Amino acid sequence: MKNRKTNKLKIINDPIYGFITIPNSLIFDIIEHPYFQRLRRVTQMGLSNMVYPGANHTRFHHAIGCMHLMQKAVQVLRNKDINISDEEANALYVAILLHDIGHGAFSHALEHSIVSGVSHEEISLKFMHALNKEFNGQLSLAIEIFEGKYHRKFLYQLISSQLDIDRLDYLKRDSFYTGVTEGNISSDRLIAMMNVVKDQLVIEEKGIYSVEQFIIARRLMYWQVYLHKTGLVAENTLVNVLKRAKELAIKGVELPAGKALKYFLYNPISEDNFTDTILKIFAELDDYDVMSAIKEWVHHDDFVLSSLAKMIIHRNLFKIEIQNEPFEETYINKIYKKVTENSIIKTADLSYFVLSNKIKHQAYNTNEPIKIYTKKGKLKDIAKASDQLNLRALTKPVIKYYLCYPKKTQLV
Template structure:
């Protein structure tokens, strides 16, 4: 009887062929929990700005695993001890590091799975898979949690220069067509080393790190926090908030069972096997199909919000360095109430303000350390002669105001 070849390959547009190193990894990729990542978008609603940004968490997980294999090879070449068991654990951990993401990735994280971050759910899935596959992932779980005796292994998975970031910057740059975000991940990996048990970058790789940090800053402000992507995701949040409000008031809401279960939750949900099974059936398809259905709902607010998203007739968004004045917000909310036929309270679904912030480099947590030729270790911000790196360690905060385009004249915007 013919045997099935478990060592499959995936043709990735970024790295070429990505192989499955062993049968255990092959079985993880084939599991329904992991296959679900094919239906979770990597960049939320960014495809409304960048039409090519339809790649998924499945792509990203495989790419991260590919980079991890390269990093292991480089570190072994430099006499860093990594056993076969540790190699398999690292590959499992990086492959599953994002398995806990919900619909549209970060966009609905605080609205759908209350009290459980995607990292916490990822860990829950890892423990569940460990049980269902007969063990073999205890070390991977320890590494993922940061409890393993070799700190650099956790840093390869979760740090300011991990395989996760090295893949998503390069991948997101490729699929959006934003070349400024394209980093040389191979060069950075080649420069990795381990000193005192922690991950470091050799001194000659400092310019590659600078480029990486600059690319990351650019991608966050120009792509991930692009104003159109931002307002689309804020509208998506408003849709969920409205549905939750209607459900609480006893209104009839039609959608898939998994989505309805999470929409009905009004507080933190205990993370257990039952919740994981429900969550495993939830993906982008549930949300999109529900929005298509809700556009015909009797509720004017919900219907209008859904049509805005589906037809890309989004709210106008202004991003500035100072918060919007309360008077301006009230003025626009009054216009909405009068012209949309909604209450003053309901106008808040169409006119709202808030803030966004980002820090490109954190000087206080899991620093990117440079290993100098004299064997001393120094933080990249101090080792670099690039003045911008010091500024990158400061949190940048911006404020947004969203409102319907027809509610204000250009004169009022000045």
């Protein structure tokens, strides 16, 4: 029986964009690779589904969507006589496809708990280099663009800037899956208005209102979705569960967990020792490992670990207060006292149960401006080109302070 050839020019049906085509066999083979397939098991929005039940889409969804939008962007720019070679176009598709491949389980939770000093961007780059070896150097240009080292800067801006392809997909996608319509940007319109002037990615003047809507949508999505108070509590609780597990593991306490998670719990992981061997173990670690371990930890003898694990599994989360000014130390101490007097929580473990921190978001950063290309051939920062007064206000960072602590019913 003859081997049947695999059809590598597949079509994927996406709920947002409809049919997405895979442009060539290299892209197909990267998507088929186990490193990329892991993204099917990493949620795009962490524990946001505790607030928005529909937010169960994955990093895989997002990466494929980005690749699709990048194909559109390349076509638009080529139609405007911007010279982009086939090699450069393909490098853009690879770079945007792999831009999030280094995200750990539940996105940012691992970065703040069991892996220290290594960001998901650095891990993404490690994955890219590993794949480049496997694919005999075919990813070299993609890596050069991803790192911002390629001489044509606008290609890097398509990957990473204030109006990049990544943001155009995640705002629209997260809006769709959460049902928060305020984030539903017109990615098609924004891409159609793209151009390149003096090696800079710009938006033509007639697209100014779409850019305004994009910046305002980003602000609304951050405060309404990404930094939602219940989502913050869930994320902090997850980080603390993993921190506690790591603390116990270092002391030699036996913890039920899958092989990959166990390795990261029982070994110190940092930028210095993040070898190719560790990368392979990291590639086996996903949301399923973390959640199945947390389900087991509900029954653990350690009070702190089991209490925090129960909060996540049963969605019985801390109370949270948010305000514009830092919480006074006397108020925090009052909460500490209340918690220790009414429960069996030890003073040494209070940091796991009373959390105080701040959140910061800047909807638009004038240091990396979105440039509007006027009909007179001038380049203007959107903040100055726009007659929308709100836009100037959005250039200022907004800082809020939060305090989480157990509800009365959680004090035992």
